[in-house]
Each structure stands twice: as C-alpha cells, then as structure tokens.
Amino acid sequence: MKPVYIMVGGFLGAGKTSTISRLARHYMGQGKKVGIVTNDQTTDLVDTQSLRSQGFDVGEVAGSCFCCNFNALTSTVEHLGEGQLPDVILAEPVGSCTDLVATVIRPLTEVYGVPLDIAPYGVILKPSHGLRILRSESTSGFSPKANYIFRKQIEEADFVVINRVDEMTPSEVTELQSLIESEYPGRPVLRCSAKTGDGFTALIETLEQRGQFGRRVMEVDYDIYAAGEAELGWLNSQVVVESTQDFDLDAFLMDLIQRLHARLLSSSAEAAHLKVIGLCDGSFAVANLVSNATGPELSLASNSSTLSANVVVNARVATDPAELELLVREELAAAAAVIGISQKVISLQSFRPGRPVPTHRIM
Numbered sequence: 001m002k003p004v005y006i007m008v009g010g011f012l013g014a015g016k017t018s019t020i021s022r023l024a025r026h027y028m029g030q031g032k033k034v035g036i037v038t039n040d041q042t043t044d045l046v047d048t049q050s051l052r053s054q055g056f057d058v059g060e061v062a063g064s065c066f067c068c069n070f071n072a073l074t075s076t077v078e079h080l081g082e083g084q085l086p087d088v089i090l091a092e093p094v095g096s097c098t099d100l101v102a103t104v105i106r107p108l109t110e111v112y113g114v115p116l117d118i119a120p121y122g123v124i125l126k127p128s129h130g131l132r133i134l135r136s137e138s139t140s141g142f143s144p145k146a147n148y149i150f151r152k153q154i155e156e157a158d159f160v161v162i163n164r165v166d167e168m169t170p171s172e173v174t175e176l177q178s179l180i181e182s183e184y185p186g187r188p189v190l191r192c193s194a195k196t197g198d199g200f201t202a203l204i205e206t207l208e209q210r211g212q213f214g215r216r217v218m219e220v221d222y223d224i225y226a227a228g229e230a231e232l233g234w235l236n237s238q239v240v241v242e243s244t245q246d247f248d249l250d251a252f253l254m255d256l257i258q259r260l261h262a263r264l265l266s267s268s269a270e271a272a273h274l275k276v277i278g279l280c281d282g283s284f285a286v287a288n289l290v291s292n293a294t295g296p297e298l299s300l301a302s303n304s305s306t307l308s309a310n311v312v313v314n315a316r317v318a319t320d321p322a323e324l325e326l327l328v329r330e331e332l333a334a335a336a337a338v339i340g341i342s343q344k345v346i347s348l349q350s351f352r353p354g355r356p357v358p359t360h361r362i363m
C-alpha cells in the first residue's frame, strides 16, 4: 500500500495543527501508523513541540517552506517511521504559502520517486480574517497583498473547510459559505470545528476521495505574493524561565500573550498568529492569539506549577520584525518580573520572509 499523503493548507492561525492532531488521532485509532511533517521559515517551532508532546511522530522542515525546499520535505518524509514509511503522512505547510499545488503536490506526483497516494487538497479557512477579507472590507487587518495570499490559498483548494464553527453564529457560517461558493465555485465547502470534532466525519470522507484532485494550478503573481509575505514580521524564540518558588505556568503564558496583545492593539499591528508553548516536567501548555479582534486564549492548559519551563514563542504579525522583537523581549521581561521569576532568551530569530523561489513549479 502506498502511504497516503494529506496536506492541510490554510492561512496562519486557521487551525491546521489542530486539524492534523485530530486527524492523526483518528488514523492511529484505526491502527494506522501516522507521521507528521511541520514546516516553518526558521527553527524553534511551537507546532513541532506541541505535536511531539501529544506523542506523535513528527519530522520538521525548518528554515524554508516546502515549496522552496522540496528536497527537505521528501527527505523528512523518508525519515518518518522506523525504517518503513507510515501509512498516513500529514503535512502542514507554512500558513503564508500559496501555489502549493504547482510547487508541492504536482512535484510529489511527477518528480518524486516514491509513490504516494495523494489525498484531495483541503484548505482550512480562518473566519476571523476570512469573513472580512471575502467581504472585501477595508478593515480586514492585513494589506491587499497579504489578502491576495489568503485568496490564492482558497483558489487552489480542492475543498475548503470553514473551521471554528463552534464559535460562529449560523448566519456567519452561511454568509462565509456563500461568499466562498460565489467567489470560488466548484470547491465543496465543509463546516468543521477542530476543537470539538464537529464535521470531521465529512472531512475524513472527503480526504478518502480520489480522482481529479490536486490539479488546480493557477497563475500567481510572485511579486505580490512575495510582498504580501514580507509584510509579516516573523519571530521565533526559545526562552528558559526559572524561579526559586513554584509558579503557575498557564498563568504566566496567558499573562505574556495578553501583554503582547495589548501592545499589538496599541500599535495597530494585526496578529496573524501569535503562539506560545510552555514545557515542563512532561506537561505543556499552549496559548494563542489568532487575530487582534479575537483576543488571546489558553488553548491547552498544563495545570502545572513548576520551578522552570522552556517557553517557545512564535509570532507572525503585520509589523516590522525589529519592533516585534523589541516588544516580545520587553513583555517577556515584564511578565517574568511581575511574578518574580527569571527569563533567559536562548535563541531568537526575527525577520521578514524572503521571496519564495520554488524548487519545482509544475503547471
């Protein structure tokens, strides 16, 4: 049997990792071996830490996206499993990437030597920005160039998943669905919640279909695409926090993300996704901010008090990376000081993503 390759696309903070985690549990529950590939422009990925902490077999392409380092994707796939490829490979591309059919799916079919059974390509739609972007509101939070990427992601999808239906009103879901159907006809629209599992039976059935999928190659203006990506400040950092007395890890992460949110609001810098993971003694907590309007949440509680923790911060924000670095350093220090703990930044990279130059582009 050829390994099934499922790539889960969608914008930053759409719910790709949450969806992959739920799908992985489903396939493992069926007795299948599952491998996951995460991806980012640099090292220190919250997603890798989070998925590994959940016990999954995770390979990571860190330092460039799947499209620009196709060979890293395939070699990472080959290192999954123990000497034998898993039955199911779940891959999460970088949320600011598009043109993935031409640069990843087609090359996997036509260039890569290892036969894979490629599932239909689904794109997870993030309502917090999606509704505003598809309504063409000027206050979408991002510039037209970043919105271009958001729209291109939908255009190349075999099907679209409206995620987070658990927190939307029925009329919002209906509006979003009709906007997608009128602007991007021919793409089935699923309604799901990666949080509650609603809609996952239909998602799994859709992923089992085979036929004319993964073929929506499209015209892409790489100048707009590159400019849209470069408008996002990117920051990944690893920090060690320590104390002589136990501190509440979840409260620390929430305080940190609330402080960062307040700073972004005051400088009108829109969050695409800010995520923080804290790891200590076998347990972990994750806090996220997926848009300035939505506000922060503790998406996974550790319920731990600890003397020390490793904290990884990943921020993708429509702002200058130098400013992003400054505010992250300042708010880390402030959040630590207020509870009397020490914090040491072990690594920090902040930058604007470079122009995408795909390894292959098959039209």
Ligand SMILES: Nc1nc2c(ncn2[C@@H]2O[C@H](COP(=O)(O)OP(=O)(O)OP(=O)(O)O)[C@@H](O)[C@H]2O)c(=O)[nH]1
Pocket: 010, 011, 012, 013, 014, 015, 016, 017, 018, 019, 047, 094, 095, 163, 164, 165, 166, 167, 192, 193, 194, 195, 196, 273, 275, 287, 288, 289, 290, 297, 299
């Ligand atoms: N309420 C609700 N929250 C969700 C749902 N899916 C994801 N989230 C939350 O949304 C945030 C982002 O989810 P992720 O799965 O990390 O999103 P992502 O697309 O992997 O993000 P990037 O990797 O940064 O692009 C987290 O706080 C999740 O807990 C959902 O269906 N409902």
Ligand SMILES: [Mg+2]
Pocket: 016, 017, 018, 047, 092
């Ligand atoms: Mg993710």
